[in-house]
Amino acid sequence: MEVFVQQVINGLTLGAIYGLIAVGYTMVFGIIGMVNFSHGDVFMVGGFTALILFLLVTGALGFGAGAVFLAILVCLVLGMALTGLWSWTIERLAYRPLRGSFRLAPLISAIGMSMVLVNFVQVAQGARNKPIPPMLRDGIKIMEGNGFVVTLAYKQIVIIVVTAILLGIFWYVVQKTPLGRAQRACEQDGKMASLLGIDVDRTISITFVIGAALAAVAGVMYLIYYGVISFSDGFIPGVKAFTAAVLGGIGSLPGAVLGGLIIGMVETLWSAYFSIDYKDVAAFMLLAITLIFMPQGLLGKPEVEKV
């Protein structure tokens, strides 16, 4: 029981990270119907940006509690901005010219872009793992029994709280602001939206930026949680977040978060009770099974093929 509770806590934390990335996939898919293959690597770029910002701030201010707090804040704000800029540039240069082109062209361009990001970071920052000094090490004891202490680490609290707040802000933006309305309109019918005076290109750009900003938050959280990042860390979380988006129903925002939580849970429980070696296999199998038996996902609308 205690082990199970602990695993659920860990799963929620991991699921929050996947959910943040999955929102980016699902939004982009919703609006232009494309699997943004490089999104996982945008997340990794976000993580690296956070790493460098974190080292800059703590290098200047030391490792006090206030400094760490400030560093995380700087990582979040600047990291979101800079990662958003990356995503904006990628969309502008590699995807926008291909809109309306040969069906596979944007996808292949995205695969190419993903390789560019991974290898750019490898070449620019080196191939080694990049650890940060451990922080927020302690936690709250929740329950104790059978010689096992269930703890809720402070960093898990930070991750879950920050994710919840940001998803709340994001939810507000999409549901209540003119920007969100334009975005939903483009998602439903791009051509009609443009006839009604919405700048579709701009809305798509903003969608990419928002998705990347949330991925950057996920990058910061990932860095806090694992304390290490490497250039190749975008691929597996990216595929898992995509799985989450598909599982929740691609195009559905609550679905992405729900899917993220399920994937995080499945992964931690699988590692705890079956085999840690095959945890990625479990996530990939879940993706395949979902797509085969339930392509519309948990909260998605069934797809209607139009000629």
Add this chain to the structure above:
Amino acid sequence: MASATDEKPASLADITRNALFWTVIALGLFILLIGLKTDQKDNTIVLVGRPLLLAGVLLSVFAGAFVIGLNNQRKQTALLAGKVATPSATLARIEPYIRPFLLAFVVAFPVIAIAGSGWQGSLKWIDNFGIQILIYVMLGWGLNVVVGLAGLLDLGYVAFYAVGAYSYALLAEQYGLSFYILLPVAGVLAAFWGIILGFPVLRLRGDYLAVVTLAFGEIIRLVLINWVEFSNGYAGISGIARPTFFGIPFTSDDDGFAARFGLEPSGIYYKIYLYYLILVLAMMTAYITTRLRRLPIGRAWEALREDEIACRALGINTVTTKLTAFAIGAMFGGFAGSFFAARQGFISPESFTFIESAQILAIVVLGGAGSLYGVVIAAVGIVGGFELLRELDFLKIVFGNDFDPAQYRALIFGLSMVLIMLWKPRGLVSSRQPSVALKETKAISSDLVKEGHG
């Protein structure tokens, strides 16, 4: 960036402003990731500034944006003046000669290599260039069936390559069977896996299919890593039996190839033999593919690529059509895999990573999906290009001694994939021959082409 359809060509000031804009963007992108380097120092990470490199990168971004702007302006001016460049007819004129010339060249390649760089020097050319490029040509042609003809984006092709390689390695180890018996077995096993993996996923749309095949590719690799009793995990399988020349082994013993034929003992015969082996395998792939294209199934593939809904409306069973393409592509991958295992003598899961899939896909897509020549051009360019890059010593002088071109390999792939998609979304050789063409134009009576009579 001004698009080519704007009314007025951009002025020099506009171009400069545009270039400055992109430089500012680049500053935002690179200020942390290039401007600062994270270096390991006694278990902690320290930041090292690289202002010079950052300045250099920004300068090249500015220069690049400026040149692109100028180029666009030139094009626009030409467009406004009504001078539109017509596509040259050179390719069409030389096309009939390409095939025999290429064929003669690849057949004579070992001889040319030996004549050009001597008995020992040619080893490198035949092995690193000839065999390596031909393996990728064959893989490209195999994947071409799936991506180029049937239009299914397969990101896990390397899984079938791995199935072929491990089938040969494990069966040869266990049962001591020869390469030529196991080659078809490996192909059949790979095709079988293609069917198993393909059957559930082929109902999916293009991009879903891509991600699921990617996941399957990773699953196979992860299983090979973790199932140590089966595949020996990371350590891989070594000492894989070499193919023999009709039972004559390539050894320096008395019953070896050189001794039997009274030749000087040398490793080169084996390499030449492998070269012709992979050449035959690749040619077989090309031959089967071109023949298949003319069969109803091949035409169904191409129809499927162009419009799946129309295909279904016309009564084509899309699932079996896709499945055959998937299985045949997988089979060629399996052949190539078993050849790879035999040639290397050692395989491990490291050889079957996603980057390998991406490289094969890059070859197919960059060359022009569906075009056999395109695949050859792209394979020579990509594989040969990187081998050449490794040879160039002056690069070390320019970029410092620890410059390793292999590091930039994937970066250049990625960039070239994006750039070629932007430039030619259908690949370098995008013109495809129709699978059926009328030999001569027939004169049709004007009665038949009247309105309402087609």
